[in-house]
Amino acid sequence: MEVYLDNNATTMVDPKVYEEMKPFFCDIYGNPNSLHKFGAGTHPKMVEALDFLYEGINAADEDDIIITGNATESNNTVIKGIWVDKILNGDKNHIITSEVEHPAITAACKFLETQGVKVTYLPVNEEGILEASLVRDAITEETALVTIMWANNETGKIFPIKEIGLICKTTGVAFHSDATQAIGKFPVDVQECNLDYISFSAHKFHGPKGVGGLYVKKGSEVTPLLHGGEQMGGNRAGTVDVASMVGMGWAMHLATSTMALAYEKNHVSKLRDKLEAAILELPETIVIGGKENRTPNTTLISIRGVEGESMLWDLNQNGIGASTGSACASEDLEANPVMNAFGSDSELAHTGVRFSLSRFNTEEQIDYAIKVVQGAVKRLRGLSSSYAYAPESHKSAL
Numbered sequence: 001m002e003v004y005l006d007n008n009a010t011t012m013v014d015p016k017v018y019e020e021m022k023p024f025f026c027d028i029y030g031n032p033n034s035l036h037k038f039g040a041g042t043h044p045k046m047v048e049a050l051d052f053l054y055e056g057i058n059a060a061d062e063d064d065i066i067i068t069g070n071a072t073e074s075n076n077t078v079i080k081g082i083w084v085d086k087i088l089n090g091d092k093n094h095i096i097t098s099e100v101e102h103p104a105i106t107a108a109c110k111f112l113e114t115q116g117v118k119v120t121y122l123p124v125n126e127e128g129i130l131e132a133s134l135v136r137d138a139i140t141e142e143t144a145l146v147t148i149m150w151a152n153n154e155t156g157k158i159f160p161i162k163e164i165g166l167i168c169k170t171t172g173v174a175f176h177s178d179a180t181q182a183i184g185k186f187p188v189d190v191q192e193c194n195l196d197y198i199s200f201s202a203h204k205f206h207g208p209k210g211v212g213g214l215y216v217k218k219g220s221e222v223t224p225l226l227h228g229g230e231q232m233g234g235n236r237a238g239t240v241d242v243a244s245m246v247g248m249g250w251a252m253h254l255a256t257s258t259m260a261l262a263y264e265k266n267h268v269s270k271l272r273d274k275l276e277a278a279i280l281e282l283p284e285t286i287v288i289g290g291k292e293n294r295t296p297n298t299t300l301i302s303i304r305g306v307e308g309e310s311m312l313w314d315l316n317q318n319g320i321g322a323s324t325g326s327a328c329a330s331e332d333l334e335a336n337p338v339m340n341a342f343g344s345d346s347e348l349a350h351t352g353v354r355f356s357l358s359r360f361n362t363e364e365q366i367d368y369a370i371k372v373v374q375g376a377v378k379r380l381r382g383l384s385s386s387y388a389y390a391p392e393s394h395k396s397a398l
């Protein structure tokens with residue numbers, strides 16, 4: 001049996017999304033910017049896709065949604081656009097973010113630091129959540145942007161974006177959230193949260209890889225990252241990948257419908273809870289960050305005495321795909337900012353395994369995964385020269 005449990009890394013394209021994308025390869029293949037019928041033929045479904053995207057995040061009609069290559073590009077567009085507009089050409093010189101952002105945020109901020117920009121990386125609490133009050137206390141007259149992720153890709157922890165949005169609104173500071181791990185998992189409402197920008201990637205909610213979006217509230221426009229043709233009103237040059245844009249719109253529509261979100265909250269979280277509970281029955285296992293305020297599909301579990309990489313190998317041998325955290329950072333767990341943010345020791349940083357489910361997982365798959373995980377833990381602990389059952393020591397590692 002093959003069981004895919006790494007949906008925070010990427011998801012399968014929903015077959016319905018794939019059907020909607022097919023016509024734009026060999027039938028309706030004109031350039032959307034061409035004036036002839038081959039180009040104009042792409043417009044109706046592109047408009048439909050945009051309507052789905054606006055509806056999915058509750059964007060106002062006057063706002064903008066720019067089609068990008070992925071969330072990484074969307075994040076870079078905001079951070080570097082703010083740098084050009086408000087720092088290089090303005091009187092600001094400070095950005096606030098968190099210690100547990102995806103590298104697409106952290107690396108962009110680190111680059112700006114090399115250019116003389118001050119960046120504050122706010123810590124998370126023992127549950128892995130950023131407290132909104134820390135944002136308020138960090139804002140100064142020089143602050144150009146607050147950028148805080150909506151949900152963490154490794155722990156699933158959901159951050160207080162509505163609270164932070166109110167703080168940014170009252171202090172007049174631009175507010176961006178990396179919503180990559182939020183869309184399709186719980187309601188995302190840009191107006192309710194007073195957001196100026198959000199980033200997202202289609203392949204996180206059963207759309208195609210290589211296409212993403214950047215929401216820009218009216219009046220918050222920034223200098224583009226890419227210059228060239230007049231696509232996206234000049235905000236993102238380059239011929240639009242029509243098939244992927246249509247796919248992202250349909251994926252958003254299917255993932256954010258009331259029924260879909262209810263399914264995530266109920267069915268998917270029940271499967272996650274069943275898998276998690278079975279693993280926690282094993283001695284010296286811990287959910288990193290605890291079970292509160294999480295996306296419904298994610299669990300990051302530390303299994304004392306079992307190297308995360310060894311567990312992944314064992315799972316893979318039995319047809320199960322999982323991860324030790326972000327694929328972008330899993331090569332170097334010691335430097336994993338999420339683990340470090342928990343103040344974890346080296347052992348915890350090495351024993352984390354992330355399972356992230358989707359609406360396509362079944363109870364039969366989870367029952368199989370439970371059997372494989374329990375067998376792998378027994379085998380790997382048996383092979384470990386350093387592991388001896390010591391119930392109290394592991395808890396103290398947190």
Ligand SMILES: Cc1ncc(COP(=O)(O)O)c(CNc2co[nH]c2=O)c1O
Nearest residue numbers: 008009070071072102153180201326327
């Ligand atoms: C919060 C967050 N932001 C941005 C990105 C980048 O998305 P991309 O530009 O489409 O690549 C990811 C991908 N996160 C992961 C990729 O692999 N495992 C992960 O957890 C993410 O989780």
